[in-house]
Amino acid sequence: MILTWLYAPGDRPEVVAKALASGADAVIVDLEDAVSFSRKEYARAATAERLSEHTPVPVHVRVNALDSPWGGADLNALAGLHGLAGLRLSKVSAPEQIAVAADRSGGARLHALLESALAVERAYKIARSHPALHGLSLGEGDLRADLGISSEEGLDWCRSRVIVAARAAGLAPPAQSVFPDIRDLEALAVSCARGRSLGFLGRAAIHPRQLPVIERAYLPAPQEVTAAEEILTAVRAAPGALALPDGRFVDPAVVAEAHRTLALSHRAQPA
Template sequence: MTAEATGVPGATDAFALTWLYVPGDRPEVVAKALVAGANVVVVDLEDAVAPDRKEYARAATADLLSEPSPLPVPVHVRVNALDSPESVADLRTLAALPALSNLAGIRLPKVTAPTQVVRTADRAPHIPLYALLESALAIENAYAIATAHPALRGISLGEADLRADLGVRDDAGLDWPRSRVVLAARAADLAPPPQSVHPDVRDLAGLAASCAHGRALGFLGRAAIHPRQLPVIETAYLPTPEDIESAESVVKAAATRPGAQALPDGRFIDAAVVAAAHRTLALARRR
């Protein structure tokens, strides 16, 4: 189904709800993550890897991605900060992988300007890129970053660094940057961004509440740092039976009588409402 048919921009990525981060220097943990139920596994070469383990993590990740058989789920790699020597080595390694490798995308941390995306696309051609916005400057440049290069397939927030940069104490203080990223992604015709990680892996109730808030803001799905978070994120973002029933009634009404109209229950529907109903049903089909 195309993006046009579903009304979802960037439909290839639009139905990924869970993005599980795993340290690149722990091959045994990566192997478990690949079958943990996430839609995408993100092998991390940045924050989760100590400085003296960077080279090993890079080599282990290259070995994984060079496997001749397909991996169970798409694998992305988060490289080191783009202004660091480690990032140069990361990108050189990933760009040298075989054309049919298992690398599905590169996640770029701490992006602040569109030129960084363009340079990365030049260094690693033909590989989908995803920018992480983690500072005030990045938020100000969100749309410019989102439209920097055709290789860029998505943007999202890195909220830990953003909190530190802004000095935010209350979670509500991040709602404006969150909305800014959602708007920038939509304006650039990218998939809706996933939420940033919920750092307390034991706080599943807090995770569920935070996901509900993120869904209300326009996010779709969420990054995770532990497999136990995955079912909570899925439940929060997949349409409920009531959502599906409502969407089906809208689509049926639109098919039998095109144009703006009111349903028997008083709901008014037009083209925008119908498009939203199609998005709901398309998302429901990925159960």
């Protein structure tokens, strides 16, 4: 289960190498915003070389928008590479873009980044547009600019919209977008707690020091694990809906959440 995604610029292979060894669950090699126009071709070639072999953790690549001068070439260069776990499609705003990417990506798992008001409005249509699509996320920097929003809370409606769209289409809960201040880890923790309360699962990071904060925020607390164990023990003893001694009512939805909590807690335990 992936909780931490670490971005690394595609034109800096040494940074990508460090990201692969950082402890992140997955690495996102960025060919888009982190790479200047003059280095797009180099970033693409360096990334293709890296992904010609298997990697120690899953590697996804954020490609340039399909309507940009580089997006099509990105897909052509990366299609079918052994080390490619998935493609993150930037600035998706229409379902048709997913089908185009699926046709050109050699069967890669696709992930759509929604970065405009139009994209958020079409979130469910995009989410259910193609079987190759395995996830949605918000690109909050571009979305803030599009909507003219400056506050952290101002994007909560968009966040909830994308979370609901993903789950309604049968996709995994989205991961939170990056937190841009790599120094303020306390604010990152607060933001992660808010994201978890909205229904996100995990978060993308732009620096390795953010990874432990994100992981702690999204792993269940000891009391949550204890409560989940109590629920499942009670259900095994008396299957079906029931009330626990403390008055909590247990139905299939509560049982499913208890299983999810324990799955997350087991992820934190050493093998």
